[in-house]
Amino acid sequence: MKVHSDTATQFRRFWGTGSIAGIKLPDFNDNYVFTSKKTEISDSEYKKKIISQAQQDFAAGRFQNESQRFNQLMKQFVSEVSPDRQGIITAGFKEVKARKINVRRSIDVLILLLEGKLDNWRTLIEH
Template identity: 55%
Template sequence: MNVNLNSISLQQRKFSGTNSIGGIHLPDFNDKYVFSKKKSNTSNAEYKKQIAEQAYEDFKNGQFQNKSEGFNKLMKKYTSEVSPDRKGIITSGLKAVSRNKQSGLKPIDLLATILEGKVKYQRMPSGQTDYIEFYDKNGEMVATYSNNGWTMYTTNAEAARQTEMCMIYNEAWGNAKRGIPLTDSGSVNSDSLQNAFDVQA
């Protein structure tokens, strides 16, 4: 019942209409699959309630996981709590690459330490294509740029967070399917749960 969100975020995508640095268009940081660090004051209990409510709403509308716009928005918010500062890393990384290009050097393998991480830059042998890797402060690759397209890489913390949300969501969606009512706290009503088991027995 799990949808692998990582495979979606790993696809190479091209963004247009965004600002550019050094002739390279930035990713759309508002895109539902581009996560960047954003802390909220939402507690884990409140998130769990929101996830369960979203699952019940999606079941009612015949939707599941990333087929639901509400799920995607909640996944972005939930994951961004533990995301690296992709926006800062990519922006400062592109500025470092752009400065290096303007200095007239031939960057074959530039490694620069940037805000919250590192950037590795190579110009491919043809001289036409840039290949850039962006790393967070933990040394995990968070994005690459090549052939005019961006690929976002899910960090271990993000993958764990996404799995956690899917588990909460799947359980709630399954409960909705079984007709078990949701309580105000986002958990199922234990009396109704027992009645559901009694009916099935």
């Protein structure tokens, strides 16, 4: 049995290409950035799709996140009940822009929360 360990997923950057007020927005199309998106698919239809995909992946020797289609199904399923992170984050950044707030340290905290690490942690200590 093959055990899959994808440490690259843990240390990836989730930033997209857009920005507001110089603050990079997350990539809401990324498989691991969940935001509210409703579909007309029922739970029983999801179950059928997930089982079918699992059978295809097993036959191909892939396990969960090794399969792009699995990742898409997972994101679609979870996004049905996720909060509207895209709306919340975008509105927050627009408010920062409107108030012209200096957000250097706040964004460092946001990076820490989303990515689990800081590249410039020494600058936080020095200031």
